[in-house]
Amino acid sequence: MKRITLIIIVLLVSKSMYCRIDTLQAKSKITDVTVFFSGAQITRQADLKMNRGKYLIMIDKLPQEINPQSIQVKKITNCKTLSVKHQLNYQNENKKSAEELALEDKKDAQEFKIKEIKNKLKVYDLEEKLLLDNSKLSRKDDGSKISEIKEAADYYRLRLNEIKQGKLNLYSDLDKASKAIQDMYTKINELVSAKRKTYSQILITIDCEKETSTDLSLSYYISSAGWQAMYDFRVDDITKPLVIVYNANVYQSSGEDWNNVNIKLSNNNPSLSGNKPELLNWYVERTNPYNKEIAKQGPGAIKGRVLDASNGEAIPFANVMVMKGTENVGVCTTDIDGQYAIKPIQSGTYTVKVAYVGYEASETSYVTINADKTTLLDVKLKAGAQLMEVEVLSYAEPLIDPDTKSGGKVTHEEYHTMASKNINSVASMTAGVYQSDYSSLNVRGARDKNVSYYLDGQKVTSYKTTNYISNSFKTTVANLEYVIDIPYTIPSDGEDYSIKIKEVSVPVGYVYHAVPKLDKDVFLTAEIIDWQQLNLLSGKSSIYYQGTFTGESFIDANFVSDTLSVSLGRDKNIIVKREGNKQMYDRRVVGSNIKETVAWDITIKNNKDAKVKLIVEDQIPLTEKKSIEVELLESANAKVDEKIGKLTWEIMMEPNEKKVVNYKYSIKYPKNIYLAVE
Numbered sequence: 058m059k060r061i062t063l064i065i066i067v068l069l070v071s072k073s074m075y076c077r078i079d080t081l082q083a084k085s086k087i088t089d090v091t092v093f094f095s096g097a098q099i100t101r102q103a104d105l106k107m108n109r110g111k112y113l114i115m116i117d118k119l120p121q122e123i124n125p126q127s128i129q130v131k132k133i134t135n136c137k138t139l140s141v142k143h144q145l146n147y148q149n150e151n152k153k154s155a156e157e158l159a160l161e162d163k164k165d166a167q168e169f170k171i172k173e174i175k176n177k178l179k180v181y182d183l184e185e186k187l188l189l190d191n192s193k194l195s196r197k198d199d200g201s202k203i204s205e206i207k208e209a210a211d212y213y214r215l216r217l218n219e220i221k222q223g224k225l226n227l228y229s230d231l232d233k234a235s236k237a238i239q240d241m242y243t244k245i246n247e248l249v250s251a252k253r254k255t256y257s258q259i260l261i262t263i264d265c266e267k268e269t270s271t272d273l274s275l276s277y278y279i280s281s282a283g284w285q286a287m288y289d290f291r292v293d294d295i296t297k298p299l300v301i302v303y304n305a306n307v308y309q310s311s312g313e314d315w316n317n318v319n320i321k322l323s324n325n326n327p328s329l330s331g332n333k334p335e336l337l338n339w340y341v342e343r344t345n346p347y348n349k350e351i352a353k354q355g356p357g358a359i360k361g362r363v364l365d366a367s368n369g370e371a372i373p374f375a376n377v378m379v380m381k382g383t384e385n386v387g388v389c390t391t392d393i394d395g396q397y398a399i400k401p402i403q404s405g406t407y408t409v410k411v412a413y414v415g416y417e418a419s420e421t422s423y424v425t426i427n428a429d430k431t432t433l434l435d436v437k438l439k440a441g442a443q444l445m446e447v448e449v450l451s452y453a454e455p456l457i458d459p460d461t462k463s464g465g466k467v468t469h470e471e472y473h474t475m476a477s478k479n480i481n482s483v484a485s486m487t488a489g490v491y492q493s494d495y496s497s498l499n500v501r502g503a504r505d506k507n508v509s510y511y512l513d514g515q516k517v518t519s520y521k522t523t524n525y526i527s528n529s530f531k532t533t534v535a536n537l538e539y540v541i542d543i544p545y546t547i548p549s550d551g552e553d554y555s556i557k558i559k560e561v562s563v564p565v566g567y568v569y570h571a572v573p574k575l576d577k578d579v580f581l582t583a584e585i586i587d588w589q590q591l592n593l594l595s596g597k598s599s600i601y602y603q604g605t606f607t608g609e610s611f612i613d614a615n616f617v618s619d620t621l622s623v624s625l626g627r628d629k630n631i632i633v634k635r636e637g638n639k640q641m642y643d644r645r646v647v648g649s650n651i652k653e654t655v656a657w658d659i660t661i662k663n664n665k666d667a668k669v670k671l672i673v674e675d676q677i678p679l680t681e682k683k684s685i686e687v688e689l690l691e692s693a694n695a696k697v698d699e700k701i702g703k704l705t706w707e708i709m710m711e712p713n714e715k716k717v718v719n720y721k722y723s724i725k726y727p728k729n730i731y732l733a734v735e
Contacts, residue, residue, distance in 0.1 A: 127278035282309035286596030356401030371395025398551035
């Protein structure tokens with residue numbers, strides 16, 4: 058009987074050991090990101106060390122917007138993946154963390170210190186007033202002795218100086234304590250902002266066959282990211298190839314920074330439907346079913362500033378949330394200038410909520426976000442409660458005069474009417490008010506430009522650089538991918554970060570164009586043959602000629618011609634002049650008609666040191682009436698397009714060569730009408 062009981066106990070213990078599931082909270086980091094035109098696929102990795110048995114692996118603090126259907130877990134060595142579950146983790150905003158409580162204790166200590174300083178200042182005030190009230194020497198019948206006057210003067214001077222120096226030291230301590238309180242509120246607000254966020258959790262159940270140490274690779278898709286193709290077309294001289302610099306403006310506002318990650322850029326768009334369109338019944342007597350405005354696919358954005366409603370000053374590190382009903386579609390914190398940006402956001406109507414410790418929360422409803430546009434929204438917050446009573450005292454030079462007032466008080470009402478605040482103002486005692494003249498203040502997140510440039514993972518300030526990163530690209534069936542060889546950092550702030558992809562030197566044909574009738578300048582273009590081989594995507598391009606920015610253009614990847622013409626701007630080294638030839642002008646009456654003959658001379662001078670190709674365009678008038686006749690008499694071998702009346706000369710010019718082309722035409726019209734012939 059005892060043996061049977063022992064066997065049962067052993068079986069029960071073994072079963073409980075086998076059925077037990079250990080929970081592991083794995084620490085993961087982002088290693089790879091594939092950025093699409095709209096959205097991004099994030100890959101994270103975590104190190105695992107496990108014994109034989111079943112485990113529930115929890116990966117926490119992930120973006121709320123994760124698409125559960127996109128979650129993929131690669132096979133774990135020596136383990137079987139039993140299930141993958143996604144859930145949202147709502148933070149307890151009312152529960153204070155140990156770090157938050159510690160900061161509040163430090164803040165309270167600084168506030169108590171300020172009260173002590175103010176008490177000491179009041180004691181100094183009383184002593185100073187006592188000295189000034191008793192500064193007059195009592196008169197004697199025979200007058201005061203010089204020694205007594207000197208002794209009294211020395212005492213007053215010494216003691217008043219000690220009082221003034223003591224006050225100066227106390228004001229310095231008061232200012233330091235005020236700054237410390239402001240820093241405490243900033244740190245507390247950052248902690249509170251983190252608690253307001255809703256995070257995703259991914260729970261992975263695995264069964265390990267034996268003890269193992271391996272990597273966990275997890276990927277998922279988010280929509281709050283994207284990139285845009287940008288190009289630089291650079292020409293130093295027409296004797297050199299055209300240099301094309303491939304750039305990408307990458308942005309994301311997922312709520313987590315991408316720190317030193319491997320980046321791929323793809324022209325794929327997973328947000329678009331993969332289903333083929335279906336034809337509808339089309340009745341000629343009804344409205345065309347396809348006559349609907351096609352919605353733009355590009356995402357929109359929102360940006361603006363968060364300000365103090367009482368004085369208009371910026372509020373740094375305020376929490377900004379864009380809500381669609383109860384769903385949080387974007388969140389960020391303001392920078393040191395109170396600025397925020399959230400991109401991308403799909404077009405629609407949203408509610409924008411802003412919160413900051415010490416201020417009343419703001420909620421703006423019915424904010425419209427349009428596709429391919431940026432909505433500007435500034436938010437002003439009202440102070441929620443007066444943190445503490447503060448008196449600001451101002452002192453003049455000490456005078457031996459009992460009627461002189463040693464200071465004055467600035468009330469709460471007077472403070473709010475001030476035009477500006479300095480380092481000693483009550484603003485430094487108020488939560489959320491930042492004084493921009495604090496030269497010693499060290500704050501994270503400040504940014505001097507809307508677009509930051511990174512090279513080899515490091516921020517650079519000079520846009521003109523030749524040390525571009527190398528890259529490789531591969532073409533798949535569905536899309537084109539650029540694989541960036543250098544890890545990059547893309548913060549979650551909705552701003553554009555420029556990545557240099559590659560640089561290509563392209564042999565091109567440089568052609569000058571002139572239309573002297575409309576413009577006296579000559580325009581240089583670069584003709585790129587078989588440009589489709591360059592794998593250009595649709596995007597904006599910046600044009601640089603001889604180191605000078607000359608303008609912007611747009612590359613249309615759907616352009617079907619084999620030759621792509623890129624305008625490089627004006628060139629003053631080629632001169633074109635158009636003048637009427639008065640000697641050849643003639644006007645005569647022929648029966649009931651008038652016949653006018655008009656001639657033009659076009660003079661061209663090449664002041665460059667290189668041979669150039671120049672295309673000159675002009676025109677003769679057209680007529681729609683049979684009673685009016687236009688005839689081209691001379692064209693100097695121009696190519697004539699009779700449908701539009703355009704004359705085109707293709708001219709090759711040697712260095713410093715001068716040429717003249719001319720053309721002549723006549724117009725015959727009835728005498729009873731008036732024509733303004735050029």
